[in-house]
Amino acid sequence: MKIAVIGATGRVGKAMVAEALARGHQVIAICRNIDKADKKPGVSVVKADVHSADETATAVKGADAVISAYNGGWMDPKIRENFATGMNGIIAGIKKAGVKRVLFVGGAGSLIEDGVRLIDKPDFNPTWKNGAEGAADALRIAQREKDLEWSFFSPAMQLMDEGKSGGKFKLGLDAPIRNAKGEHKVTMGDYAHAALDEIEHPKHVRKRFTIGSTV
Numbered sequence: 001m002k003i004a005v006i007g008a009t010g011r012v013g014k015a016m017v018a019e020a021l022a023r024g025h026q027v028i029a030i031c032r033n034i035d036k037a038d039k040k041p042g043v044s045v046v047k048a049d050v051h052s053a054d055e056t057a058t059a060v061k062g063a064d065a066v067i068s069a070y071n072g073g074w075m076d077p078k079i080r081e082n083f084a085t086g087m088n089g090i091i092a093g094i095k096k097a098g099v100k101r102v103l104f105v106g107g108a109g110s111l112i113e114d115g116v117r118l119i120d121k122p123d124f125n126p127t128w129k130n131g132a133e134g135a136a137d138a139l140r141i142a143q144r145e146k147d148l149e150w151s152f153f154s155p156a157m158q159l160m161d162e163g164k165s166g167g168k169f170k171l172g173l174d175a176p177i178r179n180a181k182g183e184h185k186v187t188m189g190d191y192a193h194a195a196l197d198e199i200e201h202p203k204h205v206r207k208r209f210t211i212g213s214t215v
Helices: 011-022 053-060 079-097 126-143 188-200
Strands: 002-006 026-031 043-047 065-068 101-105 149-154 158-160 169-172 185-187 207-213
Touching (some): 002 011, 002 053, 011 065, 011 188, 079 101, 079 126, 158 188
Parallel strands (some): 002 026, 002 065, 026 043, 149 207
């Protein structure tokens, strides 16, 4: 497949690019700063601002599927607003380009446990709340979309860089998946592995789903 990865130079985006290449796919790496992109065989680097539907459409044209690892910028005070404008630009651009399949990298804060969103629990770190609300807004925007074959993939609260995919994880829908210790975590390798599984063999079309380590 030819897979466009939006936010390809970010923490999650790099993992998605690496997993796609490991499976033999071609990658369109879309980013704002092409100097930060890994220029590897099988990767075409494209500069685009996803807030612009036209730039997004040009960037993803010809892709079989899109993985959006867009992030509104954790240090940006306008992160929540950025999530909404970025999400709208991405959706409009993908549709304009004629691509149907897209997986959005989502946030964990909107997962629901005991009838309460994680973001609304008293122990939720206030430093991340504005961004988590932005990711929750992005989920609501996706849920209104009727034309695209979208999936919204929420990670665990602890998304750890260490560890390749070991397959010791479970998938779920709206509730966080905890291991026997009560931990809500997953490695980046497992997260990317499950994301590419979903791209190759869709099982959560027009659904939000999540992941959690079983160990």
